[in-house]
Amino acid sequence: MRKKTFYLIGSISCLCWIVIVCYLFVHKPPGKIIKLKDVNYQVEQLEKDLKGQLNSNKILINNLRSLKRKLSGTGKEIKSYSYDDTIAVLLFSCNRVTVRRNLDQLLKYRPDATSFPIIVSQDCGHEPTRKVLQSYGDQITLIRHPDLSDIPLVGKEKKFKGYYKIARHYAWALNQTFNVFNYNTVIIVEDDLDIAPDFFEYFRATYQILASDPTLWCVSAWNDNGKEGLIADNSADTLYRSDFFPGLGWMMTKNVWLEIADKWPKAFWDDWIRQPAQRKERACIRPEVSRTKTFGKVGVSNGLFFEKHLKFIKLNEQFVPFTKYNLTYLLKDNYDDWFIKTVYGSPSVTVQDLASGRLDGNGPVRLTYRSKVNFKTIAKAFRLMDDFKSGVPRTGYRGVVPFMFRNRRVYLAPPPDWKGYDTS
Numbered sequence: 001m002r003k004k005t006f007y008l009i010g011s012i013s014c015l016c017w018i019v020i021v022c023y024l025f026v027h028k029p030p031g032k033i034i035k036l037k038d039v040n041y042q043v044e045q046l047e048k049d050l051k052g053q054l055n056s057n058k059i060l061i062n063n064l065r066s067l068k069r070k071l072s073g074t075g076k077e078i079k080s081y082s083y084d085d086t087i088a089v090l091l092f093s094c095n096r097v098t099v100r101r102n103l104d105q106l107l108k109y110r111p112d113a114t115s116f117p118i119i120v121s122q123d124c125g126h127e128p129t130r131k132v133l134q135s136y137g138d139q140i141t142l143i144r145h146p147d148l149s150d151i152p153l154v155g156k157e158k159k160f161k162g163y164y165k166i167a168r169h170y171a172w173a174l175n176q177t178f179n180v181f182n183y184n185t186v187i188i189v190e191d192d193l194d195i196a197p198d199f200f201e202y203f204r205a206t207y208q209i210l211a212s213d214p215t216l217w218c219v220s221a222w223n224d225n226g227k228e229g230l231i232a233d234n235s236a237d238t239l240y241r242s243d244f245f246p247g248l249g250w251m252m253t254k255n256v257w258l259e260i261a262d263k264w265p266k267a268f269w270d271d272w273i274r275q276p277a278q279r280k281e282r283a284c285i286r287p288e289v290s291r292t293k294t295f296g297k298v299g300v301s302n303g304l305f306f307e308k309h310l311k312f313i314k315l316n317e318q319f320v321p322f323t324k325y326n327l328t329y330l331l332k333d334n335y336d337d338w339f340i341k342t343v344y345g346s347p348s349v350t351v352q353d354l355a356s357g358r359l360d361g362n363g364p365v366r367l368t369y370r371s372k373v374n375f376k377t378i379a380k381a382f383r384l385m386d387d388f389k390s391g392v393p394r395t396g397y398r399g400v401v402p403f404m405f406r407n408r409r410v411y412l413a414p415p416p417d418w419k420g421y422d423t424s
């Protein structure tokens with residue numbers, strides 16, 4: 001009996017539905033001529049709605065993922081990679097149509113779309129760049145910075161407006177990535193970077209170390225001293241810890257973002273992030289051979305820096321299967337012992353010893369610097385970056401800057417009784 005009633009109600013519902021649908025199809029408002037303009041408008045609306053829907057879906061999926069992560073808990077041991085550990089790639093774009101060069105490489109080298117979804121955030125409202133980005137369709141998630149308003153600055157500050165806009169854009173887009181799309185980890189790239197074939201492999205492998213070691217707060221693809229001659233041959237698999245935040249293709253987790261988001265600065269975010277109050281003595285992982293290289297010399301920062309340094313950085317070409325390697329040596333407890341023993345166990349030499357070529361063998365050696373001025377003099381002599389940010393020399397770890405000289409490893413190091421960085 002019940003079954004019969006059920007079928008009856010079902011049939012009536014179906015019938016009603018068909019009648020309504022037919023009515024809607026057949027019935028058109030009398031006398032209305034459909035204009036092409038209207039159709040276009042409606043198609044555009046539909047497209048917008050669909051895109052909105054797509055973004056909402058992505059957000060929903062990420063919320064579910066993040067819930068799953070929370071439920072599965074975290075341990076103290078090394079995290080092994082699981083496909084829940086989506087790492088978003090956030091590409092910053094403004095008014096350079098050459099963003100295509102970076103985007104094409106990201107898409108070419110990305111192992112799969114699920115583990116590395118790409119968000120492109122565009123500032124500046126530059127129409128030609130927007131067209132380029134839109135041409136990638138649903139291969140990327142395109143978001144646009146809604147605040148294009150002017151930033152009023154007075155006097156000397158005026159010429160730094162670009163840096164203010166960049167900082168504002170970063171804050172907005174990172175908030176979107178972590179708090180709206182709800183990703184847990186992000187790799188940040190800018191629109192003027194070339195990337196190495198193992199870019200994603202590198203980040204996927206080091207992600208486990210980053211997530212396991214609270215004394216790390218970033219992984220960077222960049223070696224500030226990564227010029228030909230300063231890096232070892234056949235050392236594509238060599239990685240270091242660095243107290244200097246390198247930027248230029250770097251990964252951080254949501255925890256770090258939540259910690260710094262509220263005090264995010266109005267300009268010069270990269271120098272700000274290097275300050276002790278933000279860094280809190282944490283380090284980054286960086287490679288011996290850079291996995292990024294900047295190709296854009298027209299930008300906010302001056303072209304001189306590009307001509308003098310950036311263009312000489314060697315981009316890695318060899319694919320290193322990092323995810324197959326045991327990288328636990330990069331964890332602080334393992335690394336520091338090894339690092340201190342290696343550096344301070346190496347024979348102490350002078351600049352003259354090195355320059356004269358009278359040293360025996362080709363083992364590692366140590367070159368001591370005793371002050372910032374002293375460091376700068378030596379750094380210049382060896383074509384190393386000679387500047388300090390918040391007391392830390394570029395690529396420095398515990399004050400030590402490793403580099404190659406005539407195929408010999410040299411550690412430019414403070415005396416063994418080093419007490420910490422002089423941030424004054």
Ligand SMILES: *[C@@H]1O[C@H](CO)[C@@H](O)[C@H](O)[C@H]1NC(C)=O
Nearest residue numbers: 171172175176179180261262
């Ligand atoms: C971050 O995004 C959320 C969601 O859109 C918003 O409510 C919040 O105000 C944003 N926070 C900042 C600092 O912009």
Ligand SMILES: *[C@@H]1O[C@H](CO)[C@@H](O)[C@H](O)[C@H]1NC(C)=O
Nearest residue numbers: 078325326327328329330334
């Ligand atoms: C990785 O290397 C460490 C020593 O650095 C070792 O204790 C550990 O067992 C190794 N892990 C694997 C999975 O081989």
